[in-house]
Amino acid sequence: MEQKSGWPIALKYALMLAFATIAINLLFYIINPKSVEGTWSFMGIIQLLLAIVVSIYIFVVGTKVRRDQNLGGVMTYGKSLGFMMQMAMPAALIISFYTFIFFAYINPELLQKIMETQAEQMANSGKTDEEIEQAMRFAKMFNNPTAVTIFGAIGTMFQLFIYALIASIFTKKEPVTFE
Numbered sequence: 001m002e003q004k005s006g007w008p009i010a011l012k013y014a015l016m017l018a019f020a021t022i023a024i025n026l027l028f029y030i031i032n033p034k035s036v037e038g039t040w041s042f043m044g045i046i047q048l049l050l051a052i053v054v055s056i057y058i059f060v061v062g063t064k065v066r067r068d069q070n071l072g073g074v075m076t077y078g079k080s081l082g083f084m085m086q087m088a089m090p091a092a093l094i095i096s097f098y099t100f101i102f103f104a105y106i107n108p109e110l111l112q113k114i115m116e117t118q119a120e121q122m123a124n125s126g127k128t129d130e131e132i133e134q135a136m137r138f139a140k141m142f143n144n145p146t147a148v149t150i151f152g153a154i155g156t157m158f159q160l161f162i163y164a165l166i167a168s169i170f171t172k173k174e175p176v177t178f179e
Helices: 007-031 042-070 077-106 110-124 129-140 145-171
Strands: none
Touching: 007 042, 007 077, 042 077, 042 145, 077 110, 077 145, 110 129
């Protein structure tokens, strides 16, 4: 059986994954703008759980399409994981581009608010002024949209890798061997 390239399917579902993630983020930001300020809240947990479920669902559906349409209904765990990472790469790039737009244009003062919240949390946990000041000096090096975007892309890839590890359990279908 001839194996077709998985890129067309991967790109289609990567776009779905990226735009679903961005839509969830924007929806929760519109509902509660404070949900992105770096503190845990009920809405933040709901947002996270929704993003996880939607991401895993899109991974599973896209991988099943690849498995059933192009691979004759057979896919090992490793091939499933590899295909999901093929979806994750373009999705992470699109999400990172959105992250840059968000921090540079939609809410440019948010990074400063997050730093203030972190300083407040450190003060409440008993850190000295000197420790807080040192931590804030270090954090300022990464307190710009470009740095947040780069580290966000790495973090998003890692997060999607974890989701793919889980989703691959549901999409693998080992070949039947007759002995």
